[in-house]
Amino acid sequence: MPNSELMPIGVFARRSGLTSSALRFYADSGLLPPAEVDPVSGYRYYGADQVARATALRQLREITMPLAAVEAVLDAGAGAAARLLDEYVAKIVEDAATARQKAAVIKSVLGGNVPGVVIAMLKGPVLADAVEQVLTATAHEPGMAVLAGLHIEVSHEAITLTATDRYRLSTRTLVPARSAEQTWAGTVDGDDLRTALATVRCSALVRIEAVPHGIWLRVPEREDRHCRLLPEDFPDHRLMLASLGEISTRVTVSKDLLLRALEEHPGERVGLYVSDHGVNIRPSNDEHPSVQLPATVTGGALHIRFEMTTLYPAVSTAIGPDVMLDLxxxxxxxTIRSADRGDLTTLAMPVKVDHSS
Incomplete structure (x- = not known):
């Protein structure tokens, strides 16, 4: 390579984002040898075509990938490299979740080994289904960890599960198998609950105990599961529920027919045109035909539009063959719920519709 195309180690370090000492280390380890070494001075020179490899090496080390794995990724083809990277990240996520769980248990023990207070006794399959349904209304947003949690409120007669991602709010009330020893409220980490669902679902009866910083799901003949409490305050959903306006239109429609129409809908947004004739589901343009669904409608005609990611989960988790929409x-x-069972209710926010035309 002509000397004019080579750059000394200091220049290459600035181009790649690696320090000169790191470049020497990677050269000695065989990961990134220089293009040329001056036999007299020992100065190392790198080619412009090595910048991409050096940059990728730096980025891989920034996610703490071991040298052997880095070498495998750098020397693999694009498809194999992507697969190796995905496998590594998945392992990191799995290890982090395990460490987080163990840390939560240790924290509970370090808190003085305070005995748990039984706050609910529930059938495992019923609890698992309820948690799974309500958790569809959670979201992971930076700086708002509480939106990924499940808020649990326990009274002597019932246990209420609530979650919100700001565009949906789902809530379900369950009747415990045994009355609670005391009232309790807290927001539990949603990911911890998801991890515990398989164990909970296979248990005839689950005892929920409240401890400092978390809850224990006690399951006979299986490994008990600990779920962390989130420290942030849950949004004041009761105030929002109390301030809901009056219902202008009520629609009762087949859940299966509505879900099928939504699944076949071509766009990311869906418009519902409600009238005495039923519900007409229209795309945002005229390139695709609309779908007319039979429905029982009371109240005025209405055009309302939703994000598909908001409406579909709210309908799919509704209980029973028919869903009721209170507009x-x-x-x-x-408000979206079963037409004949009210123990799972979801509030869904529509998107703004331009009515100027």
Whole structure:
């Protein structure tokens, strides 16, 4: 390679984001040997075509990938490299979740080994289904960890599960197998609960105990599961529920027919045109035909639009063959629940519709 195309180690370090000492280390380890070494001075020179490999090496080390794994990724083809990277990240995530769980248990023990207070006794399959349904309304957002949690409120007669991602709010009330020893409320980490669902679902009866910093799910003849409490305050959903406007239109429609229409809908947003004739589901343009669904409608005609990611989960988790939609104008929260069972309720926010035309 002509000397004009080579750059000394200091220049190459600035181009790649690696320090000169790191470049020497990677050269000695065989990961990134220089293009040329001056036999007299020992100065190392690198080629411009080595910048991409050096940059990738730096990025891989920034996610703490071991040298052997780095070498495998750098020397693999694009497809194999992507697979190796995915496998490594998945392992990191799995290890982090395990460490987080163990740390939560240790924290509970270090808190003085305070005995847990039984706050609920529930059938495992019922609890698992309820948690799974309500957790569809969670979201992971930086700086708002509480949106990924499940808020649990326990009274002597019932246990209420609530979650919200700001665009949906789902809540379900369960009747415990045994009355609680005392009232209790807290927001539990949703990912911890998801991890515990398989164990909970296979247990005839689950005893929920409240301890400092978390809850224990006690399951006979299986490994008990610990779930962390989130320190942030849960949004004041009761105030929001109490301030809901009056219902202007009520729609009862087949859950299966509505879900099928949504699944076949071509766009990311869906418009519902409600009238005496039923519910007409229209795309945002005229390139695709609309779908007319039979429905029982009371109240005025209405055009309302949703993000598909908001409406579909709310409908899919509803219990029973028919769903009821209580509409509060084109811009108010919509209550979605079973037409004959009210123990799972979801509020879904529509998107703004331009009515100027």
């Amino acid at each position: 509060r104008g084109y811009d108010g929260p919509v």
